[in-house]
Amino acid sequence: MIDFDLTKIPREGICTLPTPIQYMPRLSKYLQDVNVYVKRDDLTGIALGGNKNRKVEYLLGDALKKGADTIITEGTLTSNHCLQAAAGAAKIGLNCEIVLSDAPIGEKIPMNLLFTKLLGIKVHRVKTSAERKTKMLEIASHFEKKGDVPYIIPSGGSDKIGIFGYINFFKEIALQSEKMGINFEYFIHGTGSAGTQAGSIVGKKIFYPNLEVIGINAGYKKEKIVMKIKSIINEFALDNSLNLKINDSEIIVLDDFIGEGYEIISDEILETVRLIANLEGIFLDPVYNVKAMIGLIGLAKKNYFTKGSNILFLHSGGNQAFCHFVEPVLEKLNKNL
Numbered sequence: 209m210i211d212f213d214l215t216k217i218p219r220e221g222i223c224t225l226p227t228p229i230q231y232m233p234r235l236s237k238y239l240q241d242v243n244v245y246v247k248r249d250d251l252t253g254i255a256l257g258g259n260k261n262r263k264v265e266y267l268l269g270d271a272l273k274k275g276a277d278t279i280i281t282e283g284t285l286t287s288n289h290c291l292q293a294a295a296g297a298a299k300i301g302l303n304c305e306i307v308l309s310d311a312p313i314g315e316k317i318p319m320n321l322l323f324t325k326l327l328g329i330k331v332h333r334v335k336t337s338a339e340r341k342t343k344m345l346e347i348a349s350h351f352e353k354k355g356d357v358p359y360i361i362p363s364g365g366s367d368k369i370g371i372f373g374y375i376n377f378f379k380e381i382a383l384q385s386e387k388m389g390i391n392f393e394y395f396i397h398g399t400g401s402a403g404t405q406a407g408s409i410v411g412k413k414i415f416y417p418n419l420e421v422i423g424i425n426a427g428y429k430k431e432k433i434v435m436k437i438k439s440i441i442n443e444f445a446l447d448n449s450l451n452l453k454i455n456d457s458e459i460i461v462l463d464d465f466i467g468e469g470y471e472i473i474s475d476e477i478l479e480t481v482r483l484i485a486n487l488e489g490i491f492l493d494p495v496y497n498v499k500a501m502i503g504l505i506g507l508a509k510k511n512y513f514t515k516g517s518n519i520l521f522l523h524s525g526g527n528q529a530f531c532h533f534v535e536p537v538l539e540k541l542n543k544n545l
């Protein structure tokens with residue numbers, strides 16, 4: 209095991225932790241031969257909850273350490289991250305501005321943007337994701353000229369600082385699993401901007417060595433995710449003088465469950481959301497978590513997991529995404545399902 213003292217890392221405790229780990233008895237019975245548990249990071253206790261809150265705790269810690277008074281961050285119009293970063297900044301009294309690029313949802317106001325506006329955050333709109341960085345630098349320079357200290361958080365909070373959130377997550381799970389008397393063999397989560405997976409791979413190495421981390425791609429380019437996981441981990445290791453050896457075989461990003469594409473609501477997605485809601489009374493968001501669950505079910509059906517093993521599934525929040533897709537969802541529910 210690697211010796212690493214997380215308590216020395218600056219952190220703003222904006223979340224209510226630990227989040228619960230719940231057994232999913234009816235899903236486990238449905239799948240046979242495996243025990244599925246869900247880690248409820250949709251219940252992180254700030255804004256609408258979700259995985260980004262954990263990263264934001266450490267990013268805000270770093271921002272304050274550097275004397276920042278303004279947070280600038282980026283995402284698409286539907287971004288969960290931007291809302292969570294903005295809410296975190298509000299909670300500790302920092303100014304925040306966000307840069308949002310268009311998403312293919314027409315004229316609808318996404319729920320995340322609505323809540324961001326309720327926070328009173330200044331929103332800058334650009335057409336494409338490629339324009340976001342330049343816009344953020346422009347805003348930062350505007351603040352610097354006034355004598356303020358801006359701090360830029362990259363997309364998804366996925367960098368060498370943000371990943372502390374999911375390193376800490378594994379410390380939390382190690383304690384919870386000891387208390388519960390359960391050893392988890394697999395951890396399954398939706399993957400996108402790669403920070404959750406990079407943090408999980410490092411976190412398990414430090415706090416939970418024998419677990420397999422499986423990232424289910426929500427619709428990005430797999431090579432990009434894998435490259436980003438490697439580069440974040442390398443920068444993290446350098447920064448913290450850690451001799452971390454991560455083999456390629458430890459970076460498991462599965463592409464097989466993307467379905468029709470990112471943010472496309474297929475029949476399979478709605479059927480799986482319904483299945484889990486009916487079995488466990490838990491709703492999965494239609495962009496990330498449901499794909500991770502389709503992956504879990506698909507792998508179980510292929511006998512990927514050792515018989516009788518304990519699988520920990522991450523609920524990373526984001527249910528508000530349903531509000532972007534009310535019409536297609538209703539249409540499918542009325543017609544097909």
Ligand SMILES: Cc1ncc(COP(=O)(O)O)c(C=O)c1O
Pocket residue numbers: 258259288289364366398399400401402403404405493496497524525526
């Ligand atoms: C609800 C939800 N789950 C999972 C993810 C994926 O996490 P990451 O971007 O750290 O890969 C995201 C990212 O946007 C998300 O919003």
